[in-house]
C-alpha cells in the first residue's frame with residue numbers, strides 16, 4: 001500500500017513564506033546536484049541521471065530567475081521605502097551584497113547549464129565538482145543571509161497592505177491572475193503553443209514486468225521531481241446514453257488490487273459507474289513529460305476501508321462530505337453553507353461516514369506508459385492483462 005504524502009506551497013497572501021518555500025526547493029535542487037555528482041562516475045548519464053539533470057535545469061532556468069526578480073524588483077525596493085534608522089543602514093549594506101550574489105550565481109549557473117543539458121540529453125556525463133560546490137555554497141550562504149536578515153525585517157516592517165502588494169506582484173510575475181488584477185490577454189495564439197520533449201526515453205528493456213511496479217517507480221520519480229499534484233488523475237466514466245464525462249480526483253492508494261479514490265456514490269460519476277463499470281484514468285506529469293493511461297473495471301472498496309479512510313480525514317472535510325449532495329444542484333453558496341453549519345452542529349467530533357460516501361477502486365486491465373520524445377516521436381509501452389492474470393507488453397507507434 002502506498003500512502004500519499006504531499007507538501008503544499010503557501011499561498012501568495014503570505015509572500016515571505018512563499019520566498020522561504022522557494023529556498024527550500026532550491027535546497028532540494030542543490031541536494032540533487034550533489035547526488036548527481038556521486039552518481040555520474042558510476043552510472044554515467046543513465047535515465048535517473050538524465051531526469052535529475054532535467055529537473056535541476058528546469059528549476060534554475062525558470063523558477064530561480066523569478067525568485068531573484070521578486071527580490072530585486074519588489075521586496076528590496078519595498079523594504080527601502082519603509083526601513084528607517086538601523087534597518088535602513090542594514091539594508092544599505094545588505095542589498096548590494098544580495099544583488100552581487102544573484103549576478104555571480106547566474107554566471108556560475110551558465111557553466112553548469114551546459115553540462116547539465118548534455119547530461120539531460122544523454123550526451124555527456126561530465127559535471128564539474130568544483131563549480132557545483134561553489135554554486136551550492138554561494139546559494140546556501142545567500143539564502144541564510146536572506147532568511148536571517150531580510151525576511152525577518154519584512155515580517156516586522158510590512159503591514160497587511162504591503163504583504164498583499166508583494167504577493168500580487170509575485171503572482172503576476174508567474175502569470176497567475178488575481179480578482180483585482182486579471183492575467184493580461186494571451187498574446188500568443190493557443191495553436192502556436194508548442195513544446196518539444198526530450199528529457200528521457202522509454203525502452204522495452206527499461207520497463208518492469210509488472211505494470212503496478214512500473215507505475216510505482218514512475219510515481220516515486222514524480223514525487224522526487226516535485227511534480228505539481230502528482231496524485232491528481234482524471235477519471236472518465238460513461239453515462240447510460242453512451243456519452244463519456246471526466247473529472248479530476250486524487251488517488252489515495254494504489255497497490256496490486258488497483259487504484260483507489262474516494263467520492264460520493266450518488267454523484268454523477270458514482271451513478272455512471274453504477275450503470276457501467278468500465279472507466280479510464282489518466283495521470284499527466286508534465287514536468288517529466290509523461291502520461292499514464294489506465295483502463296479497467298471499477299468496484300467499491302469495502303465499507304471497512306472506506307470507514308478507515310473517512311476517519312483519517314480532517315473533521316471539516318468529513319463534515320463537507322456529509323453536507324454536500326455532490327453533483328446535485330443547489331440555489332446558492334449561502335444554502336450550501338447553511339447545510340454545512342447544520343451538519344456541524346449535529347454531527348459532533350466523530351461523525352459516522354455517510355452510506356453514500358466511500359471509495360472506488362479501478363482494477364486495471366490495460367496500462368499505457370507514455371514518454372514524450374523529440375519531434376513528437378514519443379515512446380508508448382502498453383501492458384494488457386491476460387485471462388490467467390499475467391501481463392503482456394507491446395509498443396505502439398506515437
Ligand SMILES: Cc1cc2nc3c(=O)[nH]c(=O)nc-3n(C[C@H](O)[C@H](O)[C@H](O)COP(=O)(O)O)c2cc1C
Pocket residue numbers: 229232245246247248249250251261262263264267268269270326327
Ligand atoms: C485537484 C482536484 C482534486 C479533486 N479530488 C476529488 C476527489 O478526490 N474526490 C471527488 O469526489 N472529487 C474531487 N474533485 C472534484 C471533482 O473533479 C468533481 O468536481 C466532483 O467529484 C464531481 O464530479 P461528478 O459530478 O462528475 O461526479 C477534485 C477536483 C480537483 C480539481
